[in-house]
Amino acid sequence: MTESKTDPPIAQRSLKTSQVILYGVGCGVGGSIFVLLGTGIDIASSGILLSLFFGGILIFFTALNYAELSTSLPMAGGAYNFSKEGLGGFLAFIIGFFLWIANILACSFSAHTFALVIEEVLKRAGIISPPFYIVLLAIGVILFTSLVIFRTQKVAIKSLIYLTIILLGIFGIFIFSGLVISPFTNNFDLTIFSQPLNPIGIVSAFPLLFIFFTSITSNLAFINSDLKNPSKNIPKVNILAIFIALVIYLTITFVVLVNVNYPPSQLGDTPLLLPIVLENILGPFGFFTMVFAALISTMIAINAALGSGVSIITALARDRYISKKFKEIKKRAQMPALGLLVTVVIAIIFTYFAGIGLAAETTTLIYFFGLAFVNYAAVKLRRTRKELDRPFKAPFFPVLPYIISGTFLVFALFFFSTEAVVLGLLILSIGVGYFLLTISDRASKSLTLAGIKSLLVIIIGFSIWAINNFSAVSPELVIINRILIGILVFIIGTVIFDIFPLREVVYFFIKIVDKEKV
Template sequence: MRVKDLFVTRSVSDLIDETEYGDERLRRSIGPVGLTALGVGAIIGTGIFVVIGEGAKLAGPSLFLAFILAAITCGFSALSYAELSSSVPVSGSAYTFSYATLGEFVAFIIGWDLILEYGVAVAAVAVGWGGNLNAFLESVFGIELPTALTASPSDGGVINLPAVFIVMLISILLTLGTRESARANAVMVGIKILILVFFIVVAFTAFQADHFEPFAPEGFAGIASAAGVIFFAYIGFDAVTTASEESRNPGRDLPIAVIGSLLISTVLYVLVAIAAVGVASVDTLSGSDAPLATALDEGAGIPWAGGLLAAGALIAITSVILVLLYGQTRIFFAMCRDGLLPRRLAKVNPRFGTPARLTLGFGTLIAVLAALVPLDEIVKLVNIGTLFAFVLVNLGVIILRRTRPDMKRPFRVPGSPVVPLIGILLCAYLIAQLPWETWVRFVGWLVAGLIIYFAYSIRHSRLRRGEHATRPADAGAPDAAAPDAAPGAGEKG
């Protein structure tokens, strides 16, 4: 095999035909509100309930500027995700975008990377869910669950039952239907937004302007350092694009959801940061494991705030698990449908319209991981995986603009290729800051993926076998002027 054969790409029109006429297709059932809620659900997790303290330690009262800087950093990549998801509305997110622009080999690598990223993230967040459940029960009811049932063996327990429970519960919900899962997520997102709004309103009633002096004790360096920590509180907007194939009107709704979820989260983050510093000193915030609860307790005199915010954190984590597990199953589904992994796993349940076998299988594996394996170190792989995906999506916009200049693009990144290039450079800078141990683990996972690719995937790839979705005779030919045009709004209900 020649090296250039590794970089064969899939036609965008064929990818789209597969979602409309293929045997393994998903139902288009999510609207703009549900999609935006997926993004907000993935972004606003426990980070905002904890990262305020870490950021305040570095940036001081100028903490809110660090949130804005981190949002701008993510914004460049968000614009690229918006363009590709609206132009290539197919499950798989960065994996599928890479298949259409950079070739099969790169697509497999990023897909394999994202499977690890999402899987480890779900397991880690599920472990955090168990800890927050304990905090909630203790603060509200005075009940503390035994360590034997809430920790892994290496952490002094036997099994983390709460983590198993929440992962399996979400897996079953995702199996029953995407529309139902999206509605449940929207409810949880609404509740956690209300709790954050409650914090903002109450904190502003006890606001003290002198807490903002000195405003930036460490200057811009402190703000930039805090932005580096806070950046990872924004990761999650990319999960919206894993729902591309299940969006009712992808050309319009996906850009709205990707950019909208980032903007909503940024506004909430900035207001919470300003309110937190206004109601409590930087020393109070940075010295607490639960800075928002401490701020309302000591600054506003509301001791029961801890229980309310613990409930908010619990709900926030639940929606994060739902969105991340959803995203992982859709990426794996796309790889199986393309033949790069066993195709039988891409079977869609005719009753529920979801890849039920795949979803329950992943849920079980992740539940075992969360129950028994310590995740303190491996969770760092989430960061490097996400940043690599961001780099490839930005690169994909630049390449597709050159190779498919006439393709229909419902949303276009302004200022391309400059804006995507800035996104690449920002992500590359953050990747360079990661510890070498993270690189070693990442390379180890990729080596395992390469073995699978050359031993299995390259021989079973549908693209290499010449298999394509069959367009019915009465469906009409693709638009000759725009051979890779996306389907119109609402073609599938």
């Protein structure tokens, strides 16, 4: 029987600076650049370079705060741990829960990207796959990553680093071909830069493309505890990883802009944009080389997202927000089996029900809220925990963290679709409901149950109204309507007794009848 234990062993700082930089770059350069770059060019045209640069600057300043927090609080849990120390209690749990779901959604998005690339390759070969098979393929790659790569944590980290090296080599081929070979073999054209910039398009493309950067700082925060000489190397790792990723994004985007043979308005429907660009330069070899790169990048992103998600759920169990069973580590694999299992199951559920666009948008939305609060936590910790040793301090305190937090909140509130906002609110409601039902006091639990039942009253009441006004009359609907009315009356009664307990009601009437005895 496999042995297990509750607490992980003391972390050994075994990773070199170069390894962690590669880890951060690999986490950032995921499948999003293959799927979303065309849509970004469609929205902003050549202004997409400014959208990416703005995203890089914003995540760079956020990384400075992450570096301060990581060097002063060298504990497992990353951004969640910073929020717990700086904000505590309810907000810490909600941010941890939010970031856990964000990693799960990032995993789902990357799995969808993997399946989409395979689907497009099959289409070029004349093979049409049913949508259900594509969803199964996306689920399959999540299971493969969790079962094979995550057999041990050490294997997971090393495999990500090796895959990143391969990916960077392929990107080097792409950039060299697009800048040096393309002028002789392809329609190398700079006229797109002569078109006027669209400020609205630049701003609109920013939240779409920010998913390019979200995984860099958040995943580095989880692995910093394994970095040698962290007080010196954490700031260096954060800055270099973001700089390298930004240079890669800007260079690849420039190569696409000067080599693509489509009008910008047609690029949103081109999921294999990078393979097509390299195919125009190098022929079929270029196409399949970039397809291979797309598959590698999605595997890296799934690997990183699962690792970060498991790290968060383990930290939540460590702080007793959830059962301690979630942090029990298998001795052979050095991986919390239950935490990984729950993370994978929920990732599969999201992959089955949420499309690639909704997963990407909701991931960025949640990260915007999370990053806003983490930047605020940096300010609060600087003021309330002055005794902490801070080998590195972020500059321009506290103005810069406030500006960054405000920017993230503005984009989170005004630049996302209704579907993403509704899904985000639903996730928030689940987190708040769990906290109130399992962690808070008895009065809060009663009010939470009353609130949930009140929401059910509204939903059922709306269903009854819709059936009565918009449905054709049939015996089945009449029966369903009567059942719903009965359920509605019962729930209303329970809500009343949640707010006014039965014992208090009986006491009230007895007091009226015989006040002296009472």
